[in-house]
Amino acid sequence: xxxxxxRRQPALDDDPVRTTAPWAVLFSGTPWVGGAHRQHALARELxxxxxxxxxxxxxxxxxxxxxxxxxxxxxxHAVPPTAVPCGRHLPPGNEVNRWVATAALSRxxxxxxxxxRLLWLDxxxxxxxxxxxxxxxxVYDATDLDWTFTRLWNRRHLRRNLxxxxxxxxxxxxxSAALPERMPRRGPTPVVLPNGCDPTHxxxxxxxxPPVARxxxxxxxxxxxxxxxxFDADLVAAVARARPDWTFLLAGPSTRAGRSPLRGLAxxxxxGPVGYADVPAxxxxxxxxxxxxxxxxxxDYVHPKKCYEYxxxxxxVVATPxxxxxxxxxxxxxxxxxxxFTEAVAAALDTATVPSQITxxxxxxVANSWAHRGRHLRELLxxxxx
Numbered sequence: 419x420x421x422x423x424x425r426r427q428p429a430l431d432d433d434p435v436r437t438t439a440p441w442a443v444l445f446s447g448t449p450w451v452g453g454a455h456r457q458h459a460l461a462r463e464l465x466x467x468x469x470x471x472x473x474x475x476x477x478x479x480x481x482x483x484x485x486x487x488x489x490x491x492x493x494x495h496a497v498p499p500t501a502v503p504c505g506r507h508l509p510p511g512n513e514v515n516r517w518v519a520t521a522a523l524s525r526x527x528x529x530x531x532x533x534x535r536l537l538w539l540d541x542x543x544x545x546x547x548x549x550x551x552x553x554x555x556x557v558y559d560a561t562d563l564d565w566t567f568t569r570l571w572n573r574r575h576l577r578r579n580l581x582x583x584x585x586x587x588x589x590x591x592x593x594s595a596a597l598p599e600r601m602p603r604r605g606p607t608p609v610v611l612p613n614g615c616d617p618t619h620x621x622x623x624x625x626x627x628p629p630v631a632r633x634x635x636x637x638x639x640x641x642x643x644x645x646x647x648x649f650d651a652d653l654v655a656a657v658a659r660a661r662p663d664w665t666f667l668l669a670g671p672s673t674r675a676g677r678s679p680l681r682g683l684a685x686x687x688x689x690g691p692v693g694y695a696d697v698p699a700x701x702x703x704x705x706x707x708x709x710x711x712x713x714x715x716x717x718d719y720v721h722p723k724k725c726y727e728y729x730x731x732x733x734x735v736v737a738t739p740x741x742x743x744x745x746x747x748x749x750x751x752x753x754x755x756x757x758x759f760t761e762a763v764a765a766a767l768d769t770a771t772v773p774s775q776i777t778x779x780x781x782x783x784v785a786n787s788w789a790h791r792g793r794h795l796r797e798l799l800x801x802x803x804x
Contacts, residue, residue, distance in 0.1 A: 436492045440535035440804065441527060442468040443551060445519075447541025449474045450495040454694035456561055456593060456613055456723065457540050463792030465492040468535065473523065475541065476500040476515040484522045496523060506543055507572050512579075513546050520550040535804055539587075542579040548586035555802035558587035560597050560608065563719060588802055591795075594721035596741040611795060612742070614788040615726035620698050622732045622780060627696065630667060630703030633687065636767055637665045639704030639733075641697055641724055644672035644680075644688065648720060650710045650738065651679040656756035657763065658683045664763075669700055701731050706766045709737035713754065725750065730783035732776035734766035749782050 442464045446457045450472050461472045471486070473496045481500040489495045498519035505511025527534065537553035539545065540561055548556050563580075584590055584605035591611045592598050598608040630637065638657075643649060658666050662685050669689040680686045692700060701707060707728040711720065721742035728735045735750035736759065737743050743752065751762035769775045784790075 433491065436469065438531070439467060439469050439492065440533050440554075441471060441530075442536035442538055443471045443473065443523070443527070443534055443553070444538040444540065445473045445475075445544035445547050447475050447543070450489070452694075457559075459614065459616070459788040460559070460791070460795065461493060462490070463788060463795055464536070464538075465490065466792065467796065468492065469530075470494065471496055471523070471527070473498055473519065475543070476502075476506060476512075476519065478504050478506075484519070484526075486526055496526075498522065507575065509575055512543055512575075516544065516546040517550060520547050524551060536799070536802070539583050542576050542583055545579040545583040545586065548583065554804060555588040555799075556586050557589045557591065557799075557802075558583045558605075559591045559593070559611075560601060561593045563597070563600055589798060591798075594719050594742040596719040596721075600719055609798060611791060611798070612786070613721045613723035613726070614786050614791040615723055615730050615783055617730040617780070617784050617787050619694075620701075620727045620730035620783070622702075622730075622776065624702060625699045626703040627699040629689075630700055633665045633667065633703070634685075635665070636705040636770075637667050637703060638763060639667045639669070639701055639707045640710065641669045641692065641701060641707075641727075642709075642722070643670050643676070644668050645676040646673065648711045649676055650712045651676055653710045653738070653756060653759060654686070654708075655679040655683060657760045658686050660756065660760050661685075661763075667700075667704060669697070697727070698731065701728065701733065704733060705770045706763050707731075707733045707735050708759075708763065709735065709740070709743070710759070711738050711740055713738050713740060726783045726786045729779040732779050734770050734775070734779070736762045736766050746782070749779065 444461055448455050448457045461470050464470050470493045477500040480503050484499045486494050486496045499522055500515055501518045502511035502514050505515045534553040536555055536557055537548060537551055538557045540559040581602040584602045587605055590606045590608040592608040593613050595610050601608060666686045669692045671691045672688055709722050709725060718741055725735055725743060737750055737752055739752050739754050751766050753759045753762035
């Protein structure tokens with residue numbers, strides 16, 4: 419059995435949420451440290467009226483010591499023990515690791531008024547936790563279809579756990595309107611809770627990253643992974659060749675296969691990984707922002723939160739016709755194919771600095787903030803047992 423240590427940052431002891439609210443325990447597929455994703459934003463929204471324990475996924479190396487650290491007013495971060503190394507994708511190993519984690523966390527919760535109202539899962543492989551940590555209600559948040567981007571030998575394992583998580587849930591959420599039709603039919607009907615943004619972080623006014631300010635204008639910006647799963651490098655390469663007078667700034671991690679179609683293009687700049695804190699300053703130096711994602715395949719279900727982040731900065735957006743973005747037609751440019759995409763970017767450049775358009779884009783982002791999503795989430799949770 420693992421040891422469990424706890425550290426905490428100072429907090430007000432008379433805070434009723436921090437001291438008496440019921441617990442929401444989130445078993446996430448995305449670690450807390452360095453994260454600025456949907457999982458982290460919704461955890462903070464849950465902390466409005468819950469004490470939240472955000473649990474990282476099991477590690478790749480053995481770890482018998484778990485640690486819980488308070489990271490905010492009513493929010494704790496747990497790094498669970500890992501009994502079986504590399505066990506996430508081996509069914510018996512995943513079961514053992516989840517059993518060890520829930521056992522350790524159950525002991526910690528009992529020492530901290532452990533009334534768990536919500537057990538929250540946002541990854542399929544956390545499904546075994548639903549049967550091992552008692553809670554008044556279970557929420558499954560579908561942020562991705564994990565089985566669609568794993569190796570063939572592992573897909574059955576992931577799909578089985580997806581079905582298990584959905585069946586265990588009292589409430590199923592989906593980050594995109596295109597997700598429910600791709601999910602198992604058993605369990606509650608999924609409720610769409612789209613991705614959002616933090617308009618304060620992505621404010622229009624603020625510094626511009628010096629390296630971007632030195633680029634030849636106009637600058638067409640993209641922030642995200644440059645890979646083969648979602649990013650359409652062939653599309654970007656075709657537009658870059660058609661408009662050698664434009665600079666294409668691609669900020670984010672990249673794979674060799676993702677970079678390959680862009681090789682030799684002098685007007686394409688790849689920055690590598692960029693920290694969340696640095697993204698706004700980088701994007702402020704762009705004239706137009708783009709979401710050049712592949713369409714027509716399994717990735718069609720994605721709802722890129724970067725769209726709202728771009729809009730919060732007042733930037734014009736051009737995207738490929740992803741189902742989750744089609745309702746924004748008229749606010750963003752939507753185009754398929756190199757010629758249409760090139761024309762849409764050219765049209766967006768004409769409106770890049772129009773004050774009324776900047777205000778409109780910003781208003782759309784504010785209406786799709788994480789605070790707005792949090793209010794909707796709390797309305798949905800009101801219907802669950804307490």
